[in-house]
Structures are given as C-alpha cells and as structure tokens.
Amino acid sequence: MIRNCGVNRLNQFATFLTQHLRNSRQNPKLLALLQTLDEALYSGLALPREEEDWAHANGIRLRVSFAHPFPI
Numbered sequence: 001m002i003r004n005c006g007v008n009r010l011n012q013f014a015t016f017l018t019q020h021l022r023n024s025r026q027n028p029k030l031l032a033l034l035q036t037l038d039e040a041l042y043s044g045l046a047l048p049r050e051e052e053d054w055a056h057a058n059g060i061r062l063r064v065s066f067a068h069p070f071p072i
Contacts, residue, residue, distance in 0.1 A: 002033045002036065002037070003033070007037075008036070008037055008038045009037060009038050009039050009040075009041065010034075010037055010039070010040040010041065011041045011042075011043075012040075012041075012042055013042065013043060013044040013045070014042045014043065014044050014045040014046060014047050015044065015045060017040060017042045017047065018047055018048060018051050020034065021034075021047075021051045021054065021055055021060070022051070024058075024060075025054070031058060031060075034055075034060045035058070035059045035060055037060070037061065038061065039061050039062070039063045040055075040060055040061065040062050040063070041062075041063045041064070041065055042062065042063075042064055042065070043064065043065040043066065046064075047062070047064075
C-alpha cells in the first residue's frame with residue numbers, strides 16, 4: 001500500500017503498530033517503508049516504552065492520539 005498507492009500516513013491501534021515495529025527489526029524493507037511515512041499515528045493503548053524508543057531511534061515518526069471517545 002505504501003509503495004503502490006502512495007500511502008504516507010498510518011493510523012492504527014497500538015497493538016497492531018507494535019507488531020509492525022517488532023517485525024521491522026528483522027525486516028529492513030519494512031523498516032525502510034515505515035521510515036518513509038509522514039507519521040504513524042496510534043491510539044487505544046500506549047506503546048511499550050521499548051518499542052516507542054526503538055521507533056524514534058530508527059527514524060519512524062510516531063504520533064499518539066488519546067482523545068476521549070465520549071464527551072465529558
């Protein structure tokens with residue numbers, strides 16, 4: 001999707017993004033694709049600190065959204 005369709009932003013729940021980050025440690029092509037994204041936005045849960053630190057250290061632009069789903 002990133003290469004073929006020009007996707008430049010990823011919006012996923014943290015659980016799914018964590019799996020992509022873990023896979024990208026072993027797959028340089030996946031890491032390179034994640035590095036090309038303008039942002040990888042995640043929500044729902046916090047990323048494990050280790051994954052967040054690794055992503056930042058490897059040039060993956062993370063952004064978090066913790067908007068409350070219901071009006072307060």
